[in-house]
Amino acid sequence: MVLNANYTHKKIIKAAHKLFMDLGYRAVSTRRIAEACGITQPTLYHHFSNKKAIYMEVLRTELVDMQNALSRIIKRFEDDIEECLFQVTYYILINKPPSMGQMFHDIQKELDQEHQGIVRKWWMESYQDPIASIFEKGINDQKLRNPSEIGSDPVSSAYLLLSLISSRNTDYKLKESLAKEQARFYVKVILYGLSQSNGQ
Amino acid sequence: MVLNANYTHKKIIKAAHKLFMDLGYRAVSTRRIAEACGITQPTLYHHFSNKKAIYMEVLRTELVDMQNALSRIIKRFEDDIEECLFQVTYYILINKPPSMGQMFHDIQKELDQEHQGIVRKWWMESYQDPIASIFEKGINDQKLRNPSEIGSDPVSSAYLLLSLISSRNTDYKLKESLAKEQARFYVKVILYGLSQSNGQ
DNA sequence: AAAACAGTCTATCGATTGATAGATATGTAT
DNA sequence: ATACATATCTATCAATCGATAGACTGTTTT
The missing domain is CATH 1.10.10.60 (Homeodomain-like)
Structure with missing residues (x-):
């Protein structure tokens, strides 16, 4: 060959x-x-060249794939922020959940400062920026509160959502229906909170 | 001696x-x-007897200490759910943050099924039950939505908050003032959400 | 005083790890 | 056909790991 x-x-x-x-x-x-x-x-x-190089290439392909997937979803649903957040949440929940905590752990504990920097850049491009862009549009469209009101901003809102998604109670393989429910719940809470005094 | x-x-x-x-x-x-x-x-x-026994004892003392601290805080602030959630969040944020993700990773990856069960029991007693009790009281006092409305319940609400707290963007040692800000933010979002259409 | 025990040490085991040396076979280029 | 590059192999290295054996010391119990 x-x-x-x-x-x-x-x-x-x-x-x-x-x-x-x-x-x-x-x-x-x-x-x-x-x-x-x-x-x-x-x-x-x-x-x-070594074990770490294999791991880096694994991360790179993983993150490139995610970037493509999320960009596609966001472009398709950008007009409806709630639906858009749901679709993104659902996609990640279905495809990635147990890997994410694992991944962050390994990046932080097994890679040196230099490689961490490289991966962090990839990660920002694939997860942080796309998701933050959803929240940014929501703020511009006045569908979300002004950042100064609550201390939020697009990036920390993105972190917030990703924290929920990668939370440890999603060890098991999520069934589709359960993941849908879970994703709806996360988005509802992030947008409207648990408090009583809200419309829908 | x-x-x-x-x-x-x-x-x-x-x-x-x-x-x-x-x-x-x-x-x-x-x-x-x-x-x-x-x-x-x-x-x-x-x-x-072996390395795992050391780790188990480390987890036990850690979780017992946390249980005592959280019980004390909750008893003191139980009348005001928002303040209570803030105090709990702030305490965990100040004392534990980087350890938590690490801990969950190790429990899941390094312990066999039997030891995982033991630790899970400790963890429920120290984190899940105390925090869930705050949300439960909020629901009973009608300060939080009815669980059926949104799919929430005291336990999954507790998971939600803990997901935020143990999120990966808290690697660094949090300064007190920054942790306060962070804790306020988390609690606000969980209670009121990021959406525009809310009072407070 | 003698026996038993608690607590620490040195020395070492077998297993596993990431990585290298060097032989071999196959395909490509001259 | 000869020379070179690619891709795989067997064999092995040094380092590190968790764990054990067994000697030594000091204290407690009988």
């Missing part, structure tokens, strides 16, 4: 992605990744 | 607590714990 490298490369990333997200960086050995690919462990080092 | 064991025991838990919460279970070796105590690594095994 002409370029087997590309194929094996992708196979490694795919297997490593699942393992890293399921079990965490430290709990996944290079031998286990190789085994999942049907190759031997030293072969990994022909395609990647 | 008559009972040096008790002293060393506590010294180990204290050092292990800091290390486990800062770096995570897997990243902390028994040698490092011993070094932080000024003893040798095998000595740990005279006081604890």
